[in-house]
Amino acid sequence: MYPTNKKHKLKEHSAQEQLAFPMRVPLVPLLNRPLFPGVTIQTILPPFRRTKENPNQTVAFFFVKDYQLQPETRRGDEGFAREHKHKKTLRQKFSDFFISKTSKGSALENLPSIGTLAVISPSDVSQSPHSFVSCTGLERVRARKIIPSNNHFLIDIDHVAADSSTINDDSNSSGEFVLDPEQVLIYKKIIFDLLKELIALKPYFAEGTRYLLQHIKKFSLSSLLDLSCSITTSRGTELQRVLGTIPTGKRFNLVKELLDYEIRFSKARQHVMKTVSQRLLIEQKKIYLEKQMKEIKSELGIQGKGNWDIIQKFRKQMEGKQYPKHASDVIEEQFEKLTQLNVSSLEFNTTRNYLDWLVKLPWMTYQTENLDILLAKKILDEDHYSLTDVKKRILEFIAVGNLKGSLHGKILCLVGPPGVGKTSIGKSLSRALSREFFRYSLGGLSDSSALKGFKRTYIGALPGLFIQGMKNLKTSNPVFVLDEVDKLGVSYKGDPSSALLEALDPEQNSEFLDHFLDVSYDLSKVLFVMTANVTSTIPSPLLDRMEVIRISGYVEEEKLQIAKKYLIKKVQKETGIKENQVQITENAIRTLIRDYCREAGVRNLQKNLEKIHRKIAYKIAISKNNSTDSTTKTATATTASSSSSSSSPSRQKEVEEQQKKQEKQNLINFPIIVEEKDLQEYLGKAIFLGDRIYKKTGVGVVTGLAWSHFGGALSYIESIKTEFDEFDEEPSRDKKKVLKKGSHKITGQLGEVMKESSLIAYTFAKKFLREQLPNNTFLDENKIHTHCPEGAIPKDGPSAGVTIVTSLISLALQKPVKEDFAMTGEITLSGKVLPIGGLKEKVLAARRSGINQLIFPKENERDWFELEDYITKGITPHFVQKYADIYKILF
Numbered sequence: 001m002y003p004t005n006k007k008h009k010l011k012e013h014s015a016q017e018q019l020a021f022p023m024r025v026p027l028v029p030l031l032n033r034p035l036f037p038g039v040t041i042q043t044i045l046p047p048f049r050r051t052k053e054n055p056n057q058t059v060a061f062f063f064v065k066d067y068q069l070q071p072e073t074r075r076g077d078e079g080f081a082r083e084h085k086h087k088k089t090l091r092q093k094f095s096d097f098f099i100s101k102t103s104k105g106s107a108l109e110n111l112p113s114i115g116t117l118a119v120i121s122p123s124d125v126s127q128s129p130h131s132f133v134s135c136t137g138l139e140r141v142r143a144r145k146i147i148p149s150n151n152h153f154l155i156d157i158d159h160v161a162a163d164s165s166t167i168n169d170d171s172n173s174s175g176e177f178v179l180d181p182e183q184v185l186i187y188k189k190i191i192f193d194l195l196k197e198l199i200a201l202k203p204y205f206a207e208g209t210r211y212l213l214q215h216i217k218k219f220s221l222s223s224l225l226d227l228s229c230s231i232t233t234s235r236g237t238e239l240q241r242v243l244g245t246i247p248t249g250k251r252f253n254l255v256k257e258l259l260d261y262e263i264r265f266s267k268a269r270q271h272v273m274k275t276v277s278q279r280l281l282i283e284q285k286k287i288y289l290e291k292q293m294k295e296i297k298s299e300l301g302i303q304g305k306g307n308w309d310i311i312q313k314f315r316k317q318m319e320g321k322q323y324p325k326h327a328s329d330v331i332e333e334q335f336e337k338l339t340q341l342n343v344s345s346l347e348f349n350t351t352r353n354y355l356d357w358l359v360k361l362p363w364m365t366y367q368t369e370n371l372d373i374l375l376a377k378k379i380l381d382e383d384h385y386s387l388t389d390v391k392k393r394i395l396e397f398i399a400v401g402n403l404k405g406s407l408h409g410k411i412l413c414l415v416g417p418p419g420v421g422k423t424s425i426g427k428s429l430s431r432a433l434s435r436e437f438f439r440y441s442l443g444g445l446s447d448s449s450a451l452k453g454f455k456r457t458y459i460g461a462l463p464g465l466f467i468q469g470m471k472n473l474k475t476s477n478p479v480f481v482l483d484e485v486d487k488l489g490v491s492y493k494g495d496p497s498s499a500l501l502e503a504l505d506p507e508q509n510s511e512f513l514d515h516f517l518d519v520s521y522d523l524s525k526v527l528f529v530m531t532a533n534v535t536s537t538i539p540s541p542l543l544d545r546m547e548v549i550r551i552s553g554y555v556e557e558e559k560l561q562i563a564k565k566y567l568i569k570k571v572q573k574e575t576g577i578k579e580n581q582v583q584i585t586e587n588a589i590r591t592l593i594r595d596y597c598r599e600a601g602v603r604n605l606q607k608n609l610e611k612i613h614r615k616i617a618y619k620i621a622i623s624k625n626n627s628t629d630s631t632t633k634t635a636t637a638t639t640a641s642s643s644s645s646s647s648s649p650s651r652q653k654e655v656e657e658q659q660k661k662q663e664k665q666n667l668i669n670f671p672i673i674v675e676e677k678d679l680q681e682y683l684g685k686a687i688f689l690g691d692r693i694y695k696k697t698g699v700g701v702v703t704g705l706a707w708s709h710f711g712g713a714l715s716y717i718e719s720i721k722t723e724f725d726e727f728d729e730e731p732s733r734d735k736k737k738v739l740k741k742g743s744h745k746i747t748g749q750l751g752e753v754m755k756e757s758s759l760i761a762y763t764f765a766k767k768f769l770r771e772q773l774p775n776n777t778f779l780d781e782n783k784i785h786t787h788c789p790e791g792a793i794p795k796d797g798p799s800a801g802v803t804i805v806t807s808l809i810s811l812a813l814q815k816p817v818k819e820d821f822a823m824t825g826e827i828t829l830s831g832k833v834l835p836i837g838g839l840k841e842k843v844l845a846a847r848r849s850g851i852n853q854l855i856f857p858k859e860n861e862r863d864w865f866e867l868e869d870y871i872t873k874g875i876t877p878h879f880v881q882k883y884a885d886i887y888k889i890l891f
């Protein structure tokens, strides 16, 4: 689109003067922008013939806002179609648009009232209907009526009142804006200045604009306004507004606004382009200088090319990973430092190693965790039998995470005897949450540097366990299982428990500071699961922050199911034995549990099953070897014999039979069945021939129930009367006197509490006996030795009180207690029986040993009713408040 030259315009002018209004001309809708008088465009026109009414080949261009048309139609440009292919459909669309409205009589609503009458360039009139022709705008016209014609539209148009072609006629019929010549000159000057400014900003507008500027005097204000706004990049609707505004003064304001905007827009665009290219220049310059510096340094031997390559490698590793600001700052600092260092220096290696840790650590890489309770339940059940309580607690824990959206800020602590599945529960928790798993045993750890790392100044320094774990797992939110937190040590190298607290405490672990790393690392998204045998030795600040879940141990039935459903499968997988090759009978497993692995957990059971499977694997391997050996041997024998005595068929038959016999001998019949009687062959002699040292307890011997971190166990107390010289180092001269006084000694590696408890028991027993049987002075007059067997095992706690009293009284009465009874309870000097802990473990121990009458303190009755049925089934509890109750039951 460009302004016509004067010659052209004048010629058109004379043509225009001949026009008679109203007139009927073909209608050409314009989609992008309207055509202004005096402007020439190239376009494709609808196919129409030269008619009588239109001898000058004029057309009327009207701007149609493209949103008024269907989307497909919008693809079309000026004219009916730019592409020959779309011609028909587009025309159809246009006709739909006009005709549907026409039938409702509102066709003109879709056209702006003002359009432009244009003349087709005479040289183009005879062009084919699909080629571009140039049309030049003549004047503004008003639409009156649309008439659908054969394959296009005609429009009746009217002359627009004010004549915009004469220089000074800037008034309109209503006389709204009447401009005097001075005003016209000022307006023209303003437009002139704006165009001049624009030409400097938009050189590609230069040609048309320069023509306007050079011939400004020849154009009327109205034409100047039309032509100058047509060279802007304003939108079609804005331009139509200008076209539709007849009063020149009003039109001047609109055009001035458009030119102003165009200038501002061009300036802003130029500014952006400038800054972008400046930035690009700086970047390019930096790369160029860096390369130059690298070359210079390597020429001078100050620094090898290696430094750059290493930094580039690190940068590559950092791509796509996120780093917190404080970490990336340190990394950049270290890069800077690395460039200054000589490759062969020690410092270089230290820095490179440090950078390796900083870059590879997962700073903000989080795995999406699964907080779906049902899935978690399925996974926990898949990995572990029973443990209903523990699973329930873990699921509750996940449920809270589910509501909160995450699980951080919690430390779980699983407490129980060894082998009950604490670590493996931790592992399945990580599987259930679909997080990575890391395990470390804290047992015996006495150096805090193992947790917090060594300062980088030490040769061979490394970060602590947490940072190492994170780097290995490559995620920032794994599950960390830390075993044996109850066995932390303390040494001159620091207290690991305080380092542990720093890492675990949700209040401070978001800024955990490792000595090696020296940059704070966020451990708050890690889920910590601790395991311990007892809580008493866990440092209390740590224990305070933990959520303790207790696992007490398994009964025979549970162990049987665990073995059948989990352990055997696991062991077979590990030893490469197929399921159909071995069958261990249920009786054999029961005996295995009873006689070989009686502890609370199942680790020993697993070990023994492994042992059985290893031996079977050996058998299978040997038999395979033998059979291949024997086949080759007999094969050679057969060929030898056949060659030597080919004449004797009876000999050959003999050899074949021999071969078959041997094969039969070597063949193992699958499945190999392991029965109760075979256990000795696989595992050697049974370890426990009974938890019960005594099948029947005699005088002075009583069965107690004890608890240690290995679970519950039977603990016997035996008392005898001793001759006074036997253990008195300095026998008194006055034997009789001493004998009369009586005394008591107790042995069996007892702790302070248990020793005190035995003193109380002795005093109480004497008093009780005096009250019950005043004639029985046995305890007052005799020297008594009480012993707790299995002297190699340390024992402590007050719960053996009632057992010691009973042992002493049984001795004094010379009467054994009733059979199949076991007891536990703390005794006071006045004979009250106080409650004890570990009831479940104690009942489990009694069950394992086949004892079914148990005496407990009355206050433990509540705990008893919380036990599962399979634990209490077949056991009769007796709840007592004072010792006299026990006396009544047993004697």
Ligand code: ADP
Residues within 6 Å of the ligand: 383, 384, 385, 386, 387, 417, 418, 419, 420, 421, 422, 423, 424, 425, 531, 562, 566, 567, 601, 602, 603, 606
């Ligand atoms: P802990 O950490 O308590 O000492 P582990 O977690 O190491 O014990 O468990 C020892 C073995 O016993 C593991 O192979 C574990 O899978 C298995 N185990 C323990 N309890 C169960 C159970 N309830 N179901 C299945 N396997 C179990």
